[in-house]
Amino acid sequence: MPQNTQTLIFSGHETFPLRQLWLRKAFDAISGHAPTAPKSLFSDHEAIVRFGVGKNMVSSIKHWAIASNFMEEHGTGFRPTEEATIILGPDGYDPYCEHPATVWLIHWFLAGRGKRSTTWHWLFNHIPSQNFTREDILSGLTEFASEHQHRATETTLRRDIECCIKSYVPNLGGDSAEDVAEPILGELGLIQQGGKGIFEFRRGPKHTLPDQLFAYALLDYWSRRAPNVSTMSFDTAAHDFGSPGRVFKLDENGIADRVLNLENITRGALRWSDTAGMRQIIKMRDIKPLSLLRAAYA
Numbered sequence: 001m002p003q004n005t006q007t008l009i010f011s012g013h014e015t016f017p018l019r020q021l022w023l024r025k026a027f028d029a030i031s032g033h034a035p036t037a038p039k040s041l042f043s044d045h046e047a048i049v050r051f052g053v054g055k056n057m058v059s060s061i062k063h064w065a066i067a068s069n070f071m072e073e074h075g076t077g078f079r080p081t082e083e084a085t086i087i088l089g090p091d092g093y094d095p096y097c098e099h100p101a102t103v104w105l106i107h108w109f110l111a112g113r114g115k116r117s118t119t120w121h122w123l124f125n126h127i128p129s130q131n132f133t134r135e136d137i138l139s140g141l142t143e144f145a146s147e148h149q150h151r152a153t154e155t156t157l158r159r160d161i162e163c164c165i166k167s168y169v170p171n172l173g174g175d176s177a178e179d180v181a182e183p184i185l186g187e188l189g190l191i192q193q194g195g196k197g198i199f200e201f202r203r204g205p206k207h208t209l210p211d212q213l214f215a216y217a218l219l220d221y222w223s224r225r226a227p228n229v230s231t232m233s234f235d236t237a238a239h240d241f242g243s244p245g246r247v248f249k250l251d252e253n254g255i256a257d258r259v260l261n262l263e264n265i266t267r268g269a270l271r272w273s274d275t276a277g278m279r280q281i282i283k284m285r286d287i288k289p290l291s292l293l294r295a296a297y298a
Contacts, residue, residue, distance in 0.1 A: 008118045008150040010141075010160040012063035014056040017167040017183035018106070020097050025051050026065035027080055027088045036077030067116035069109040082290060093297035097184060100208035101296040104248070107185055108217045112247045113224075119157075119164045124190075124249070125241045131200050137161045169193050190249055205254035211265050212296035214258045217244040218270075218281075219289045234259065234279035265295065 029050060030037035041047065042062040051058050065071035070084035080088070087094045087102055094102045114121025122141055138157055145152045170186035188208075192200050221243055222232060238245035238255045245255045259281055262270040269287035273280050 008145055008148055008152070009116045010118055010145075010152050010156050012059070012067070012116060013160075013163055014060040014063070015159055015163050016057055016060040017163055018064045018068065018185065020182075020184045022061045022064055023068060023070045023084070023097055023106075024088060024095070026061050026071055027084055030071060030078045031080055031085075031089075033077070036074050036079045038077050041078075063116065067110060068106045069113070069115070083293060086290065086293060093294070099297060100187075101210050101213050101293075103184055103188055104209050104213050105216075105293070107188060107190070108213075108220070108244075108247060110185075112217060112221065112242055112244070114242075119160045120167075121242070123164060124247050127201075130203070131194070131198055133197050133199065134158070134161055134165070137164075165191070165199065169199070201249050203249045203251050205257070206248055206250055209248060209250075210296040211258050211261050212292045212298075214244055214248070215262055215265055215270065216289045216292040216296065217247070218262075219287065219292070222283075223289075230283045232281045232283075234281070237281060266292070 029041050033041075041050065042058055047058045048055060051061060053061070062071075065078075066073070069081050070088070071078050072081050083105065086092065087097070087105075093099065097103070097106075109115070110117040110120040111124040112121070119137070119141060122144055123137060126140060126144070127136065138154070138161060141157050141161070142152075142154070145157075167183045167185045168188065168191040170182045189202055192202055194200055218232075218237060221237075225236075225240070225242070226232065234255070237243050237259065238250070238252065240246065244250070250258075259272050262272055262281065266287050269283070269285050271282045271284055273282050
């Protein structure tokens with residue numbers, strides 16, 4: 001089940017993949033209001049002018065800002081998350097979402113947590129093979145939705161699947177300006193297109209993924225999976241549903257290199273142990289994940 005969500009969601013993006021400056025637009029629109037911005041910013045008569053896009057795209061921007069954890073609902077309005085402020089705020093590290101750490105973070109929230117992005121979470125966690133087709137995803141998602149007593153039409157699922165694939169495979173068909181514009185997640189190279197409608201996960205060391213962001217994702221996953229447990233096995237961090245290894249499509253050597261570096265980048269808060277055949281990560285003391293996020297941009 002996707003993390004931090006009680007219901008499965010297969011819509012909201014209006015079939016538009018996330019574009020590079022959309023989170024910037026959402027942040028700018030809500031950050032000038034205290035303590036929260038009215039939700040009407042995304043629906044009033046000025047919304048089209050405010051965001052500089054069509055009505056459907058405004059709805060899509062709102063959806064992606066929430067799904068990417070850059071904006072959260074608070075009371076009757078919206079406010080930026082701490083992560084969004086660190087990245088896009090007045091002293092933000094990446095005001096135009098150009099740093100690889102930002103793109104990996106967005107992917108983590110969509111495919112790791114899966115809040116408002118069920119297909120993203122399912123695709124990166126439940127497809128067991130290296131290669132897959134749209135029909136493979138449709139079949140699996142249909143069964144997944146049925147198991148959770150969620151009614152979703154085939155048309156809705158197909159649209160969500162297409163949007164998900166287009167998010168990672170740049171220029172996947174279409175001739176319109178919206179189709180040609182490269183989605184921000186495309187630069188990660190996590191999925192490549194083969195022949196005859198076949199797609200392939202690209203596993204590997206992921207050289208653009210900062211070690212600190214891997215550690216941030218690990219702690220985020222750890223806090224939801226086993227918050228009161230001080231150890232985590234290598235296999236869990238590498239292969240479990242929703243784990244960094246699985247979501248980032250890292251190979252075993254890539255994961256091993258990163259866990260060996262945990263003690264260094266967390267200043268001893270996390271330590272790797274390989275004693276008597278027990279390969280595990282030990283949490284020596286608490287550490288704030290946001291400090292690791294900041295360090296990812298250093």
